[in-house]
Amino acid sequence: ETGVTQSPTHLIKTRGQQVTLRCSSQSGHNTVSWYQQALGQGPQFIFQYYREEENGRGNFPPRFSGLQFPNYSSELNVNALELDDSALYLCASRNPPSGSDEAFFGQGTRLTVV
């Protein structure tokens, strides 16, 4: 158990719909990152939030957006869903400068777009 919880665990959406995924970071962690892991691939960095501001973004279109709240929990929103958005979405939290800089991952949300 890492203390990072994600909801829901599984989700099925129709192409063109919108989806919101949620992440509760480990207590005391102020940085949250989101990753997309397509089947059979390694996780791909989507973006990172630090103290409620986006401070890094990977190669994902603007229809992928996020929020971080004052309690450091986070949301990932995806608009106009496409079939290729089907993946495991992972959230990771950390608390720099902790010295270890370890990212703690949640169990993920499995999104299926049909």
Place this chain on the structure above:
Amino acid sequence: AQSVTQPDIHITVSEGASLELRCNYSYGATPYLFWYVQSPGQGLQLLLKYFSGDTLVQGIKGFEAEFKRSQSSFNLRKPSVHWSDAAEYFCAVGAPTAAGNKLTFGGGTRVLVKP
């Protein structure tokens, strides 16, 4: 930009045998390197990390990894594999930002353990 290559997609090893997983990275500065393990349907668990200092790092579950700058490699090893080590393993390089490391992952190596 950083990148990570894990040349072996699948590895099958007998229980009790040794295991080595290869990882090659590309990064313009001193790398922060990580190995994660993912069991089916699970998130990622950190096995070990390298930031600086001793190039041989010890991790959890009996794993170790050696950083070789000249070869741009960070291979993971375990002397004797247990059936519970069957999982997918990911090597990652961290790019420092103001709020910690963004991780770039390799494609993963799936390890199967034969009894």
